Amino acid sequence: MKVLAIDTSTVIAAVAVMDDEKLLGEYSINNKKTHSQKLMGMINEIMKNLDLKPADIDVFAASIGPGSFTGLRIGVTTAKAMAYAANKPVVGVPTLDALAYNIVTSKFVICPILDARNNQVFTALYEVKDGKLERTTEYMGIPVSELVQIIRQNDKKVIFTGDAVDLHKEYFMSELGENCEFAPLGSRLQRGASVAELAIMMAKEGKLTSSFELVPFYLRKSQAEREMEKKLCGKGEN
The missing domain is CATH 3.30.420.40 (ATPase, nucleotide binding domain)
Structure with a gap:
């Protein structure tokens, strides 16, 4: 095919x-x-x-x-x-599914983020279960502050990817500390x-x-x- x-x-x-x-x-x-x-x-x-x-x-x-x-x-x-x-x-x-698929890993929750302007992102959370990528939230268009709260409730380490990483990387690091990672440059787009x-x-x-x-x-x-x-x-x- x-x-x-x-x-x-x-x-x-x-x-x-x-x-x-x-x-x-x-x-x-x-x-x-x-x-x-x-x-x-x-x-x-x-x-x-x-x-x-x-x-x-x-x-x-x-x-x-x-x-x-x-x-x-x-x-x-x-x-x-x-x-x-x-x-x-x-x-x-x-x-968002395709972005998450760039970095399929069982180690972290995968969080693709696309810039939606005004400190907002298009996003969803994914996990690898039984070798398959599964979306665990709805597709969302939300402020980054709200996304941080959702991630905290999830209480798992997250890896971010997408074009909004550069915009909000420092914010996520300050809010989530060691619980966040960022995809390599070649996997963010x-x-x-x-x-x-x-x-x-x-x-x-x-x-x-x-x-x-x-x-x-x-x-x-x-x-x-x-x-x-x-x-x-x-x-x-x-």
């Missing part, structure tokens, strides 16, 4: 092609160019270098969020379009390979969908939507 996986949930653009348990190729770019400028070029390049055509791909996969609203739309739309053109199924992989491997697992479990049904998982409304609701509520009060 060949899978082409895309992750554009943050500033990282990641693409990977995996054939069951073999990683055939993986590209990642972390710079200021927009995903609309670089994503298709990356896909074309990796497919060309692997001598593959869209028809050779069995399943198309995309990281569905949470994350950047614009980035998610670009990645999901690209996967949907390619799947539709090739008449193949798609798999939507939660971004989105990887197409993690999305691809989870997609293969999900596909084998029958968790496939059509190109028409795949949608982003935003977790919460955009800032623009929240601001509009505030304005409307203010008008209603007046």
Whole structure:
């Protein structure tokens, strides 16, 4: 089973092609160019270098969020379009699941954190049980202070990964001390390979969908939507 996986949930653009348990190729770019400028070029390049055509791909996969609203739309739309053109199924992989999968370990609770601005993060907690990664909380968009309280209640050592590590590392160290660790730099950002491997697992479990049904998982409304609701509520009060 060949899978082409895309992750554009943050500033990282990641693409990977995996054939069951073999990683055939993986590209990642972390710079200021927009995903609309670089994503298709990356896909074309990796497919060309692997001598593959869209028809050779069995399943198309995309990281569905949470994350950047614009980035998610670009990645999901690209996967949907390619799947539709090739008449193949798609798999939507939660971004936090893929991030946690970067550092599967039985030693710590795994806590991926994505920057949600205003001292908030998108997050969830995971543990490895019987050799499998299991999410032990809901997907959350919460202040980092609230996350610390949840971790304290869990009373287990935690390893953090994700793009919000640099923003909140010192805070976590001051609040959690020796009960926190941080993933190496190469494991903190989105990887197409993690999305691809989870997609293969999900596909084998029958968790496939059509190109028409795949949608982003935003977790919460955009800032623009929240601001509009505030304005409307203010008008209603007046």
